[in-house]
Amino acid sequence: MQVSHTNRAVSASFSDPNLVSSAGLVPIMKLAARAGLATLTDQWLSVPTDTGANAGLKVTALVGGMVAGADSIDDLTVLRHGGMRKIFSNCYAPSTLGPFLRAFTFGHVRQLDAVASRFVRGLAAETPLLVHDTDGYVFLDVDDTIIEVHGHQKEGSGYGYSGVRGLNAILATVKTDLSAPIIISQRLRRGACGSPRGAARLIRDALATIKRLRGADTARVLFRADSAFYGHASISAALTAGADVSVTARMDPAIKRAIGTIPDDAWTAIEYTNAIYDEGSKTWISNAEVAEIPFTAFTSRKKAEHITGRLAVRRIPELNKKNIDQPTLFDTHRFHAFFTTSTLNTVTADKTHRAHAAIELVNSDLKSSALAHLPSGVFTANAAWLVLAVMAFNLTRAAATIAGNDLARATTATIRRKLVSVPARISSSARRVTLHLPENWPWEKPWTALFNQNFRPRQPAPT
Numbered sequence: 022m023q024v025s026h027t028n029r030a031v032s033a034s035f036s037d038p039n040l041v042s043s044a045g046l047v048p049i050m051k052l053a054a055r056a057g058l059a060t061l062t063d064q065w066l067s068v069p070t071d072t073g074a075n076a077g078l079k080v081t082a083l084v085g086g087m088v089a090g091a092d093s094i095d096d097l098t099v100l101r102h103g104g105m106r107k108i109f110s111n112c113y114a115p116s117t118l119g120p121f122l123r124a125f126t127f128g129h130v131r132q133l134d135a136v137a138s139r140f141v142r143g144l145a146a147e148t149p150l151l152v153h154d155t156d157g158y159v160f161l162d163v164d165d166t167i168i169e170v171h172g173h174q175k176e177g178s179g180y181g182y183s184g185v186r187g188l189n190a191i192l193a194t195v196k197t198d199l200s201a202p203i204i205i206s207q208r209l210r211r212g213a214c215g216s217p218r219g220a221a222r223l224i225r226d227a228l229a230t231i232k233r234l235r236g237a238d239t240a241r242v243l244f245r246a247d248s249a250f251y252g253h254a255s256i257s258a259a260l261t262a263g264a265d266v267s268v269t270a271r272m273d274p275a276i277k278r279a280i281g282t283i284p285d286d287a288w289t290a291i292e293y294t295n296a297i298y299d300e301g302s303k304t305w306i307s308n309a310e311v312a313e314i315p316f317t318a319f320t321s322r323k324k325a326e327h328i329t330g331r332l333a334v335r336r337i338p339e340l341n342k343k344n345i346d347q348p349t350l351f352d353t354h355r356f357h358a359f360f361t362t363s364t365l366n367t368v369t370a371d372k373t374h375r376a377h378a379a380i381e382l383v384n385s386d387l388k389s390s391a392l393a394h395l396p397s398g399v400f401t402a403n404a405a406w407l408v409l410a411v412m413a414f415n416l417t418r419a420a421a422t423i424a425g426n427d428l429a430r431a432t433t434a435t436i437r438r439k440l441v442s443v444p445a446r447i448s449s450s451a452r453r454v455t456l457h458l459p460e461n462w463p464w465e466k467p468w469t470a471l472f473n474q475n476f477r478p479r480q481p482a483p484t
Contacts, residue, residue, distance in 0.1 A: 037446075040103040043089045044445035044456050045437075045468065047108055049420045050085050051475040056143030056419075058084065058136075058412070065139075066132045072124045078111045079121050080136070080409065085109075087413035090437055092393040094119045104447040108454060122402040130404045134207070137408050138230045141205055144419040145234045153197035153236070158243040158363070158373070161227055161264065162202070162380040163250060165191040165216045168388065168395055176400040179212035188395060189214045190407055192387075193227035194380050195234075201430040202383050203418055204411045205230045209404040216249035221258040228262040243267055243363055245377040251360065253319045256328060260362065267361040267374045270318075270332065279316055279332050280356055287312040288336065291368055311335045313367045318360050330362040333370050382432075387414060390433045417441075423474045424467035439464040440471060 053059075059077030066076045086097040100112045125133075144150055153159050169187040170178045180186055193206035206227040208219060224244065231237050244259035248269040259266050270276050293309035316332035336354040359374050391410035395403040414433060421428040421436045428436055445456040462468065 038104060039107070039447045041105055041108065041445050041447065041456075042102065043099065043441050044443045044458060045420075045441035045471075046085055046089055047456065048468075048472040048475045049088055049416060049441065050081065050109070052144070052147060052420055052423070052471075053081060053084065053140075053416055055147050055475060056140055056416075058140055058143075058416075061136045061139050061143070062133075065135045066129065068121065068124050068129055070124070072120050075111070076121075079113055079118060080133075082111065082113045083118055083122075083409045084413045084416060087391040087410055088417055088437070089441060090390070092391055093396045094122070107447050107449070108456075119397075122405050123397060123399050125399075125401040125405045127401055127404075130209075130401055130408065133405055133408045134226075137207070137412050138205065138226070140412055141203060141230065141415050142233050142235075144415055145236075148419040148422050150200065150203060150415075150419050150422055151195065151197060151234055151237055152199045153240055154199065155240075157198055157241075158265070159231060159237055159240040160196050160373075160376070161224070161231065161242055161244045161259075162194045162196070162377050163191070163220060163224060163227070163244070163246045163255075164377075164380045164384065165189055165210075165249070166384040166388070167212065168392055170212075170395055174398045175395065175403075176398055177211045177403075181212050181214065182216070187212050188400075188403060189216075190392070191216070191220065191223060192380065192383065192411075193223055194383050195227070195231055195237075196379060200422075201418060202379055203415050204383065207407055207411045209400070209407045217252050217255055220250055220252075221254040224255060224258045225262055228259065228264055241265070243373070245374060247377070253322060253326060253328070256318070256360070257326070260328065265361070265363040266330070267359055267363055267370065267377075269374075270358045270360045272356070272358070275320065276332070276358055279314060280334055280358060283312045283314055283334065287314075289368060291335070291371060293337075309335060309337050311367050311371045313370075316360065328362075330360055331370075332358055333361055333367055333374070334358045335371055383414075386433050387411075390414070390437075420471055424464075424471045428467060440468055443468060 059081050062080045063077040068076055082100060086100050089099045091097050091099055094115045097115045097118055105112050167181055167183045167185050167187040168190055169185050178186055178188055181189055189210040189212055191208050192204055194202040195205050196202040206223050208223055231242055242264040244264045245267045248271045251268050251270050256266050256268060288310035290310050311333060313331050313333045316330060318328045320327055335357045339353040339355050361370055363370055365373060387410060391413055396406060397403050417433050417436050420440060421431060424440055443458055445458050448455045448457060
């Protein structure tokens, strides 16, 4: 590709009042309206004074700006260019939205959490957001991540387990074997906060939301987490709510003793790094093996709080770190154990548990989009920003499921590039607005599917 050298090709003028850079916002924000974003916000959010007036419109503007790529309050000016006012009403300025966020208290953040949980239910009712096999599990994954910040003016920031100065965000995602993850619960916490703090309440809220999603009211749920959440509070909260658990166990003396009781003939080779499948014996030839034994967790607590399940263990040969050319005299292994109450067999349970790592992709996705920054020095404003970022993530994912299967599992950046950041020229005739989109746009078909789905007439309610 070479730039044309004619004079007219190199001139530029920012003067077109009928041009927009993110025409994909039109069907996506229509989807948000159909899912009830503004209505739910007006119903549940009560920020006082004139700063909190028109909360539904302001939250919609914040979410729309994040869908378009805003990762700071100043970036929300993306809503105020060209012909945006011709296709959207109330395109608020950053100077209005910033004070709105800073007016939040902890109670208002919890109100916004209520909006987010109901909004994702509305999205699930409008789109095939969560498709699952009736015989399989719906997976609830919980993990926390550090959002790095700089400077001492960020309220609540500190050095946590990662050694990075930041704030701690804990997320709960839900996914199936047939659909990509969506976020159904979230909290922002102090940077020095321990991972399991408040996790039990988050798990209860997340499981309650799952039961209200379309098609998931009778689904079996498997709660998955790493060893930071191997505690009685988190596991009992999941079991009490009706879910099975699959949680990495810390290598404490009780776990080590249990692993030592596994007989040598109980290990089964699994598909793992460098594994080879033998067609003759129909088995895997692999250095990684799994086994399981019955196990009762938390026996140091009173008997009524003991939890019975299975301890599944994966072992991998320990390499000689000093001289890899000379093998060790005795076989030594590294062990990875997790506690589970699921009905899956040992091999399947191990493979399913390892898939918990999918939540790391969600963490990365958020931190490469709306959570690239926490824009305020006020902790509650940043907590509200996290909730809004989650709503923008779920809205983008819901739009992708309508557009087509090839985008349903794509990252937010890919969906934005193909569906949102589409330039368009606006024309009006007979009180009808028309968007003129680029000719030969490579993703015309999914964009059109998204547009047609959200601008279809609503079906009348059954009598």
